[in-house]
Amino acid sequence: MRIIVEKDYQAMSKKAALMVASQITLKTDSNLGLATGATPLAMYEKLIEMYKQNEVDFSEVQSFNLDEYCGLKAEHPNSYHYYMYDNFFNKINIKKENIHIPDGSAEDFNKECRDYEESIKKERGIDLQILGIGSNGHIGFNEPAESLNVATEVVDLTEETIAANSRYFDSKEEVPKKAISMGMATILKADRIVLLASGKNKAEAIKDTVSGKISTKVPASLLQTHPEITVLLDQEAASLIS
Numbered sequence: 001m002r003i004i005v006e007k008d009y010q011a012m013s014k015k016a017a018l019m020v021a022s023q024i025t026l027k028t029d030s031n032l033g034l035a036t037g038a039t040p041l042a043m044y045e046k047l048i049e050m051y052k053q054n055e056v057d058f059s060e061v062q063s064f065n066l067d068e069y070c071g072l073k074a075e076h077p078n079s080y081h082y083y084m085y086d087n088f089f090n091k092i093n094i095k096k097e098n099i100h101i102p103d104g105s106a107e108d109f110n111k112e113c114r115d116y117e118e119s120i121k122k123e124r125g126i127d128l129q130i131l132g133i134g135s136n137g138h139i140g141f142n143e144p145a146e147s148l149n150v151a152t153e154v155v156d157l158t159e160e161t162i163a164a165n166s167r168y169f170d171s172k173e174e175v176p177k178k179a180i181s182m183g184m185a186t187i188l189k190a191d192r193i194v195l196l197a198s199g200k201n202k203a204e205a206i207k208d209t210v211s212g213k214i215s216t217k218v219p220a221s222l223l224q225t226h227p228e229i230t231v232l233l234d235q236e237a238a239s240l241i242s
């Protein structure tokens with residue numbers, strides 16, 4: 001596990017963008033695993049700037065998002081589809097057919113999960129997976145539990161995650177209770193992983209992730225088993241690790 005600590009959120013995001021861009025420079029048809037949430041927003045902004053400066057070209061890149069809420073259509077402003085197009089895809093030259101996000105409005109969610117897993121395999125897996133982390137140690141929507149999902153599955157959101165994500169909705173009641181999420185093996189099969197965390201509220205989860213025991217109670221702690229994992233932090237998120 002490689003741990004990099006940057007002074008603040010902007011510096012962390014700049015480094016993350018450089019890592020994504022160098023992946024694409026080395027392999028123009030890279031398969032990127034992408035996350036939503038607050039953490040990667042400035043990384044996406046910096047990648048858009050780099051694209052405008054002709055420093056990175058997404059024309060052969062494929063993307064696979066980690067997760068999507070069940071029950072939200074792509075055009076719903078709180079769907080992860082909407083987030084990705086609004087914050088990133090609409091502003092770069094990625095091809096629409098190369099974008100993969102679980103369909104939160106699928107008729108059969110279990111079939112959608114199987115198809116999604118298949119689509120990752122068909123494209124020969126993920127080269128670089130970007131992750132955020134919940135303050136309870138979740139990655140994707142793999143929440144702390146006695147056991148964790150292996151492959152892409154429908155998952156129940158915990159109260160903690162519903163409360164955390166309610167900031168984007170008018171009320172807590174409107175937050176979907178289920179989501180489709182890549183499973184732990186789906187994530188761990190990526191060739192390289194970069195876990196991003198910023199802010200004091202992530203410090204405890206980061207401490208457990210990098211130096212705690214491997215436990216399904218802290219899903220991100222399983223990342224310790226990955227041979228090519230970089231944990232990219234700002235000083236606040238790193239404040240409880242030495």
Ligand code: F6R
Nearest residue numbers: 035036037038039132133134140
């Ligand atoms: C998002 C995702 C989540 C977030 C996590 C942190 O696609 O998979 O696991 O990465 O909830 O969210 P933020 O960055 O908003 O703190």
